[in-house]
Amino acid sequence: MGSPWRGYVLWRLGLRTCRRRIALLALFWIGTWMFFSGVVFVHRTMLSDLCSDKKSKQILQGVCEEYGRGVLAGDLCEELCVSRGVEYRRCLYYENGKKVMEADWRGVPIVLKSKLENFSSYEALGLLDYQEGASPSPWDVVLYATMEIRSSLGLEPGGAGEALPGPFPRASSRAELASLWSLLQQEEYAFFRTLQDLSRHVVKVLGSCGHFYAVEYLVAGRAWSRNLFSQEALLGLVGEGQGRGGGSDPSDGGSGRNVVFRIALSFLDMVRHFESDFTHRLHLCDIKPENFGVRGDLTVVAIDVDMAFFEPKMQNVLEQTCTSDEDCNFFDCISKCDMKENKCSSKRVNSNLQVICDKIFRHWFAPLLPVSGAELPLQVELRHAVQECAEMDGGNYVRGRTVHLHLQSLLSQLLQDASGQTTGQTTGQSR
Ligand SMILES: Nc1ncnc2c1ncn2[C@@H]1O[C@H](COP(=O)(O)OP(=O)(O)OP(=O)(O)O)[C@@H](O)[C@H]1O
Ligand SMILES: *[C@@H]1O[C@H](CO)[C@@H](O)[C@H](O)[C@H]1NC(C)=O
DSSP states (O other): OOHHHHHHHHHHHHHHHHHHHHHHHHHHHHHHHHHHHHHHHHHHHHHHHHTOHHHHHHHHHHHHHHHHTTSOOOTTHIIIIISOOEEEEEEEEEETTEEEEEEEETTEEEEEEESSSOGGGSOOOHHHHHTSSSOOOHHHHHHHHHHHHHHHTTOOSOOTTSOOOOOOOOOOSHHHHHHHHHHHTOHHHHHHHHHTTTOTTBOOEEEEETTEEEEEOOEEOOTTOSSSSOHHHHHHHHHHTTTSSTTOOTTTTTOHHHHHHHHHHHHHHHHHHHHHSSSSOEEEOOOOGGGEEEOTTOOEEEOOOTTEEEHHHHHHHHOOBOSSGGGGEETTEEOOEETTTTEEOSSOSSOHHHHHIIIIIHHHSSOSSSOGGGSOHHHHHHHHHHHHHHHSOTTOHHHHHHHHHHHHHHHHHHHHHHHHHHHOTTSOOOO
C-alpha cells in the first residue's frame, strides 16, 4: 500500500544525496582549480619578476655603463648604447642568470643572449695580468681562442688542415680581448661561432657587445602544440624571407601541410648534414621542439646546443661506469653497458634520425582522427615509415641511410601533391 509513497520518498532521498554529491564534487573541483591556478600565478609572478622589462633594461644599462668606462667592447656596442640602432623589445628567458632577450636591430628582430647576466661574473683574462703594459698580439689571442674552442667542443687542438673556427672578431684593445674572453667562456657561443660558415642548420651570430651576443631571430618550436611551429609566426617570416631561398611561392606561402612537409624535409637535411659534413659526426642529445627554430625560408636550425657533441666528446660523455643498460642513457644519447667491465660502451646505439622520428615526426604525422579511412595511401605509408624509423636499430648506419632516403622520397612526393593541390585543382590527386 505504502509502496508508491516509499518509492517517492526514496527517490527524493536519492535525488538529495545525489545533489549533495554533485555539490561536493563541484566544491572539490573548484577548490582544486583555485589551488592550481594559485600555484601557477605565484610561479608566473616570480618568473616574470626576473624576466621583466625593468630587469632586462637594467642589465643592458649595466652593459652600456661598462662600455662607457672602456671595460668591454664589441661591434654592437655603438648601436646598442649610443646610436640606438639596437632597441630592446622583450625578455624571452631568464633562469640561473642566463638571459635571452628579443631586440630590434634597424627593423630586423634579433636575439641577445648571455649565459651570465654580469660581465664581472665571467673569469677575467689571466693572460692580461701577466703582460701588464705589453698586450698580447691579436694572433696569440686568436690562437688561444682556437685551442680553447676546439677543446670545449671535444676536437683535438691543432690537427692541421681541419676547419678552423670562423673569422673571430679582431681583438686588439684590452676591452675587446676581455669581451672576447667572456664570450669564449660560453660554450654555446663557441659552438655557434665555430660552425658559422660551415652549417646552415646552426643559428647565425650577428655581433656582440661585451658578454652579450646577438643571433638571428627564429620561430622557435613549441612543445604543447600539434603545430610544432606557430603558423602565424611562420607566415610572417615566410613573407619576410621572400626571394632569398627555398623557392617559396607566395600563393602557397606558409599554408598548412605544405609547411610541415618542407620543415620535415629540412629536419632530414639537417640529420644528413650533421652526420656526414663535418670531420666528426655531431650528436644531438636533447631533441625536443623547443630546441629547434625555423628561418623564413623554412630551414630548421639548432638553437639550444648545450647537449650537442661531436663524436670524440660523445664517447667521453658516454663512457661511464654502469651496472645495467639504464646507467648508459644520457638524455637522447644511449649506449649499452658492458657487464664484464662495468663500463658503458662509447658507441651510441641510437641516432639523431631515430630520435627525431620518435619525438617529432611521430606526433606530426599521427592521424588526426583515430579513423584512418580519410588518409591518403601515401600518408599511411609515411606514418609507417616514421614508425619504422623510430624503432630501428640506430647504431646501424647503413639501415639508417635507407630509412632516411625512404622518408625523404615520401615527403617530397607529399609536398609535390600538396603544392599541386593549392596551385591548380586539376593537377595531382592521382595517387
Ligand atoms: N634565436 C632565437 N629566436 C627566437 N627565440 C629564441 C632564440 N633563441 C632562444 N630563443 C627562446 O629563448 C628560450 C631560451 O633560449 P635557450 O634555448 O638558449 O635557453 P636554454 O638553453 O633552453 O636554457 P636551458 O639550457 O636552461 O634549457 C628558448 O626556449 C626560445 O623560446
Ligand atoms: C650583477 O650585478 C648587479 C649590479 O651590480 C648586482 O646587483 C647583482 O647581484 C649581480 N648579479 C650576479 C649574479 O652577480
